[in-house]
Amino acid sequence: MSSDLSRPASVREAAASGIPSALADLGGLVRIPSIAWPAFDQSQVLRSAEAVAALAEETGVFDRVSVTTAAIPGTAERGQPAVLATRAAKNGRPTVLLYAHHDVQPTGDDALWETPPFEPTVRDGRLYGRGAADDKAGVMAHIAAIRALKEALGDDFDLGLALFIEGEEEYGSRSFAQFLADNADALRSDVIVVADSGNWDADTPALTVSLRGNARFTLTVRTLDHASHSGMFGGAVPDAMLATVKLLATLWDDDGAVAVDGMTARDAATPDYDEATLRDEAGLPDGVRPIGTGSILGRIWNKPSITITGIDATSVAAASNTLAPSITVVISARVAPGQAAGEVYAAIKTHLEAHAPFGAQLEFADVDLGDGFLVDTTGWAVQTARDALGEGYGVSAVDVGVGGSIPFIADLVREFPAAQILVTGVEDPHTRAHSPNESLHIDTFRHAVISEALLLEKLDARSV
Template structure:
């Protein structure tokens, strides 16, 4: 027992010492604008993959380290530009002496910057202010990449590089852009990725001091809706009042998606019945940025609205801009609708319910066209396995606070692919974010103490699994 405790302490000390180097490497990764969305430079995603590969190779721990991609399944000609997924980094090390294999997942692509004028410092220049590292990808999810690499460095520093634990590392390059080739990538590399435990470092924590395991995730469906009421634009003075324009029809149609409280009012969308922890409106206002006078929407406990009920958001609209406004009746309007789906409902069933609702409520006989549908199923973690118990233990040791099991209103659709491809694996959804990380928003940041504790926790998890015989 004494030797075990000494080894754990050695890992903990090595992990704490590894944090500055991990943060320096994180800063270098943040400087690479690796946006995988169409219209952005794919060479930057390739550059980011090469930088991650070099960091992984430098650990000297893997039998194989390579950059790989996969065909996007819908592509008819995979050699055509854009018909293959973005580059991922794949590394493998075989287990020995009956030890388990752990798969460590994160992603190196990032969200677009958005309106750069809203950033207080350049988005691709890592900047430390008030205990936080600011920059696009600093939290989501290049910090996840460096938590994995930093933990591996610390673990091998403490125990030597001849350990028995099997390790696979999968650093994806297109998660923010929809993981279009993810399922095919898993199929192509199933043998390399097969593991007993999968750590998905792409979620968050209860707060900056309290760790969490994410045990439920809402699913999502996203699609484009075109509303058409006229064959061509017409003069608003000559025909307004008698002819329905597409903007009017769109506004009236979209308003039917919610009731007077702001809750979703679409028949066929389900709700999960589950208790939620205490969470106040004051906390919601602080974490979400609700101004004075603007009230929350929906009914029930706040966390039930975020974790266990559906939501619908209009995330984009193609319509005449304010600068280009004229006295014209618009013939057609297009919007992007993003819906979050309660755990327990299939994403395609949810989409079908929303489409049926919109068709049934189309005003004035407006013509509707649906396209670009995406689907991601929700997920519930089986918390009965030994890996969850091990994860809870090391999180408590690293943070000095017992972890919380929490749900997340967002979605990680590819987890359903992991479950389908590796049904025997235990999945741990962890992360380095806190509620003020502002992932996907201007001024994204990483809480430095949270990053340190997350790295220490993962190093302790590696040590614990290396001592477990299957």
Template structure:
């Protein structure tokens, strides 16, 4: 029988800080690693507390829960006792004038010429979807078979706690007077599109400025093998409304002569893909880059693809996921099965989410899709485009010294060499980070494994992967603190 139990919070009392001089240089790394291993139970306990907060930043959900989540993260940051200031802050969304969701910002100045690191994660989560598909309540953290289940358990409250746990280990091993500068930025609206992110960066640039930025919002090759994400696809998301009639009409009286909106939409959408399921939109580009071996069997296991359903697209499987564009219909407003009637529907709306290959501007990709749809609209259907949201793809510069330090820390923490991976998903705000801090080295890491099911029912965190990720980050912090002088911040 599988082990299934509610996840109970266990809090660890704060250790008495020791000075950095109490840890001899030869034993610093071992002391940090031991402290990191010991900090995992408390970090998981705090993670359970965060998972219980339904911090969904989407319109229509309770903003107060996002504020409650931010307050809980602020308390965790304050408990470290290392920051010069810890604040919950918001920024105004330029396009609408509305207030963005609360983020937590903490900063600690570097000393003695050491570098500053910015640790990023987000405390907001996706909606739960159909709760009936969850094997346990989405906001009741539950352990089954070595995994912690709950919305946000992996994406990205585990990222929050990897940062907090790693900093706890650094303080436990070295005391609170280490020289490394640390800025902590825990965003509150990443899942909802980071609408105020760019404004937040501009308004808080001095508090966020860093030489190295760690974004803990990606994944690993598998549960045992760490990864650095070196490429991310961009995204272009929009709402398409298709209209063919001034009003609804009886499908028996006029069907066969009058096109309804669904007929037009089905014919229109079918032009977006070829017979292999590959995107067939002129102007969408792909990246030419080698990919590691990855079998169809692995794809079926990780994606839940049944034996009778064929994969789509052409080329290596990972090239389709990492380096080629996609177009997906993710939502539709149309009468439900329950409300079906013999009616020709005059218009419908649907959400189209496209992934943009690294190297192509997301706005350019959106314009190519819009042009394609307009050119292929059947029966003279009227098309309206709204709620356009674009985020650019990202390619990491892996030549920096911090990348080498991160790889060494991951190899020690996981016990196996890390791999460089691309990710089919998007983290659009990274382009904003590059724009605001062009000299910073950006490391995209994560605590997820391929079975985490982020954004889906039964999202989960592999507990041993979390432990290794926390240890690795603590070792990276120690390495940056003990290394050569960092010079000017970015």
């Protein structure tokens, strides 16, 4: 059967046909170890930004593409390189800001990876590699959707575009607020699409409508001026590990729920989600019980949590019969949507000071706070996004909360209060973002690209 080669492809057709190229470009980005933490090679973050800028330039739709940085407030440093590309709206069309980030988490223990973390590998319908999902797939979803829009509509579509690909999201977005202030005119938009979240499952798209906030800090517990022999003084002198264990245990009740006065929960209904699904998606073995009370998704979406994410103590290999003088831990709290992160940090600090055993001395440092987010679902862009997701996936989109945090969204709301914010993503529950063997479900990526291309087409047809 012959085809009319002169007929322009539809946006859907263009997006679908562009998936192989998008995946190849994604593989190229995954090969760049763009870890923004200072212990790693920072030249790779610049290399990653330049690669993303080249992809944006190659679309041919932007008036300006640059790699730029912003100052980190309160320091003499500048943040990591970000990509900013802009195209002015025409004929009364809206402008959409497309956000993702090109930096990635450290790999952790490389021995736990089944394939090298920076060698993209396809296995069983998934693309494995650090950043394959979080969030270089978000970067490529934006690029691929723009390519499809141009192929279908030509160079002269009227939609305004601002592409902002951050370079330090995994390291706390330290210069994010300043970057927004420095580039406010270029970034000002009617709709903001943040491609850094997940979906209900590999087949069902989701629009994230609530996010928990975060309060992270370092705690040092000190009980001695110097280390002492555990045989000579043990039983009379409290070592720092004993004090730390007893102190940290007060943060939770017997169900594992947070037991800190002043940390609140949000009262909101959640969809059905059973324990078997939790075990499958989280890797919870038989015999290990879930923690907390109430509905499972309510615990994850609407209640606070506290996790000890790091500890400095004598290693097992170096253990000796010694009373440790100090122990340092990192405490990471998730904050229920609607409560200020500063309130939660103050509540935890007060709790720890009140419960310090044996008169242990406490030191607090490296405080990092980020507020949660609740989407106003009454705006026209939310329904437009739901329609595009439904068409792109062939399944109606669901509204979800997310237990994780995207603190910079509060900065976006503050800087651009009139913009409608849509939080989407390419991840599914088996992505294992931040963990060994992170992966992208390729069919989910294909549907996400098609959906975003359809969203851009719908926005290009709308006047503001």
